[in-house]
Amino acid sequence: xxxxxxxxxxxxxxxxxxxxxxxxxxxxxxxxxxxxxxxxxxxxxxxxxxxxxxxxxxxxxxxxxxxxxxxxxxxxxxxxxxxxxxxxxxxxxxxxxxxxxxxxxxxxxxxxxxxxxxxxxxxxxxxxxxxxxxxxxxxxxxxxxxxxxxxxxxxxxxxxxxxxxxxxxxxxxxxxxxxxxxxxxxxxxxxxxxxxxxxxxxxxxxxxxxxxxxxxxxxxxxxxxxxxxxxxxxxxxxxxxxxxxxxxxxxxxxxxxxxxxxxxxxxxxxxxxxxxxxxxxxxxxxxxxxxxxxxxxxxxxxxxxxxxxxxxxxxxxxxxxxxxxxxxxxx
Numbered sequence: 001x002x003x004x005x006x007x008x009x010x011x012x013x014x015x016x017x018x019x020x021x022x023x024x025x026x027x028x029x030x031x032x033x034x035x036x037x038x039x040x041x042x043x044x045x046x047x048x049x050x051x052x053x054x055x056x057x058x059x060x061x062x063x064x065x066x067x068x069x070x071x072x073x074x075x076x077x078x079x080x081x082x083x084x085x086x087x088x089x090x091x092x093x094x095x096x097x098x099x100x101x102x103x104x105x106x107x108x109x110x111x112x113x114x115x116x117x118x119x120x121x122x123x124x125x126x127x128x129x130x131x132x133x134x135x136x137x138x139x140x141x142x143x144x145x146x147x148x149x150x151x152x153x154x155x156x157x158x159x160x161x162x163x164x165x166x167x168x169x170x171x172x173x174x175x176x177x178x179x180x181x182x183x184x185x186x187x188x189x190x191x192x193x194x195x196x197x198x199x200x201x202x203x204x205x206x207x208x209x210x211x212x213x214x215x216x217x218x219x220x221x222x223x224x225x226x227x228x229x230x231x232x233x234x235x236x237x238x239x240x241x242x243x244x245x246x247x248x249x250x251x252x253x254x255x256x257x258x259x260x261x262x263x264x265x266x267x268x269x270x271x272x273x274x275x276x277x278x279x280x281x282x283x284x285x286x287x288x289x290x291x292x293x294x295x296x297x298x299x300x301x302x303x304x305x306x307x308x309x310x311x312x313x314x315x316x317x318x319x320x321x322x323x324x325x326x327x328x329x330x331x
Contacts, residue, residue: 011188016082016083017064017065017066017068018065018068018079018080018085019083019129020064021064021065021076021230022080022127022129023129023131023132024061024064025054025061026044026127026131027131027132028054028058028061029053030054030057030058030266031046031050031051032046032047032050033045033046036045036089036107036108036109036110036126037108037109037110037113038087038109038110038112038126039111041125042125043110043127043128044126045089045110045124045125045126045127046124046125047123047124047125048118048119048120048121048123048124048125049120049121050075051077052073052074052120054113055073055076056073064077074118077118077120077125078117078118081116081117081118081125082320084128085127085128085129086125086126086127086128087112087116087126087128088113088115088116088117088118088119088123088124088125089110089111089112089124089125089126090110090111090112090113090124091103091104091107091108091110091111091124092107092110092111093109098203099253100203101201101225107124110124110126112149125207131152142190148217163277175216179201179204180204180327182200183199183200183201183204186198187199188235188239191227191231191235192235192236192239195226195227195229195232200218201216201217216304223291245264269279295298
């Protein structure tokens with residue numbers, strides 16, 4: 001008995017159960033994963049032991065595999081490797097760097113492992129398929145052109161909108177600078193006093209990090225070698241000298257008040273600026289310029305008339321002298 005044509009089409013367009021399983025596992029938040037560079041490509045990867053423990057804690061995900069639901073985690077991973085949904089990777093740097101006791105738990109650079117078989121011992125596996133784009137990313141792709149056009153039209157915004165944007169930008173900038181200063185202060189104090197490296201918001205300046213990793217608050221465990229007490233003492237003395245130097249050269253109350261007043265005046269001039277005031281000042285300057293120009297023209301005309309009068313008087317005197325000279329000669 002032949003199946004209807006729509007049943008055949010449905011079977012042809014039906015996704016592979018292992019593909020669905022891979023997408024479900026990758027989107028699950030309990031599977032610990034990181035991002036790294038694999039042959040100049042940024043990939044998301046996980047460790048073999050984390051995958052085994054994840055499957056033990058979430059056996060309900062095997063129901064997606066239907067007839068293969070009874071397979072072990074190792075067998076499922078081998079099938080994913082055969083279907084090219086996963087690729088086994090290895091760390092590029094295989095030697096311990098100076099100053100560290102062991103290799104990095106999550107390397108930033110990977111390479112393809114020769115044998116594509118599953119293993120739990122220091123094995124890394126990267127997803128090879130493109131992750132399904134969530135709805136917020138799709139909406140964001142439509143918002144970006146609108147935001148770009150809004151930035152280009154900033155010069156024609158009303159004055160109040162410009163002030164609001166100015167306040168927001170200054171606030172965000174001060175927040176970032178304050179956060180960087182705070183985390184640097186905590187790191188320096190913990191490094192000098194306790195001899196430990198504590199970075200709160202450790203990925204705030206990372207170039208390759210997800211949004212979740214970027215705002216992770218709690219720091220990682222310090223895996224590097226403990227610093228020497230001589231280095232800690234040296235930097236403690238340097239920090240004390242810097243603090244004393246800044247305290248000695250700090251401005252007094254009068255200078256601080258004068259500088260604060262000057263800055264407030266500058267800020268007030270910037271914030272109170274508006275197009276109407278600018279046009280008014282331009283018109284006043286133009287009026288003053290025209291009045292000055294008219295005065296200059298009148299002064300120049302007066303000087304010219306005086307010069308012409310003097311010149312005509314000189315010419316009259318010279319003509320009278322020449323006539324008198326001729327009359328004397330005739331006599």
